[in-house]
Amino acid sequence: MSSDLDEPVFEARLWRDNGWTAQVIKNEDDEGWAVAMFKAGESEPALVGPWTMGRDKKNPKPLDVNAFNTLVKTASEVLRRHEQQLHAQLNKALYVARDGAWTKVTLEIVPAEDDPYAWLSAFDAAGESLARVKVSAGFKLSQSAAESWVDNGFERPAGRD
Structure with missing residues (x-):
């Protein structure tokens, strides 16, 4: 039985696929945008980073497959390092x-x-x-x-x- 959270989503500011969600959000600290990467089932993002402005210099650049795959790879590496650090502790x-x-x-x-x-x-x-x-x-x-x-x-x- 599949829930709506398991279904892939490919929108300009929200991508969900293969257990990951990328969400482009307004950066509260300045005029720009940020992207938050969530692993399925987690309430806290694994990664939050700056996101590129679009050509109009007002709205964020839309997410695409290459950006999403790069974000998944980066967020996965952050989690792996965190697990290694915890194991060492x-x-x-x-x-x-x-x-x-x-x-x-x-x-x-x-x-x-x-x-x-x-x-x-x-x-x-x-x-x-x-x-x-x-x-x-x-x-x-x-x-x-x-x-x-x-x-x-x-x-x-x-x-x-």
């Missing part, structure tokens, strides 16, 4: 060398609204899980903390949650 990995073997120690923060927490995990060189303990979301994974955890037989770090 929530995940950290370090390596500890002991007895000629490498152990990968990871911290994965779970940003639950009510009670955020993190998983401290260890993996051998083949990627097999060695240990996993729940710690506070504020746990600081440093090289010394990782080495201490490995040296202590993967016991839950005391006083760090």
Whole structure:
């Protein structure tokens, strides 16, 4: 069952296709125009940028297929970078060398609204899980903390949650 929001729209100031909507809007800050790119299902735009004036220097240039495709590509890249940044903020990995073997120690923060927490995990060189303990979301994974955890037989770090 398809809704009206799934149907393609190709108008001068509104294009909707393939899960994206481009809407040309009046720029409230000055005399010009802006374009906002929305991903389907999102209430906030993924991208807002200046839009070109038309030949009459009063109205915006109409959207077209090339402009729309470029805007989709740019907005998709903005979202991808945001996801990569969030992933980097929530995940950290370090390596500890002991007895000629490498152990990968990871911290994965779970940003639950009510009670955020993190998983401290260890993996051998083949990627097999060695240990996993729940710690506070504020746990600081440093090289010394990782080495201490490995040296202590993967016991839950005391006083760090």
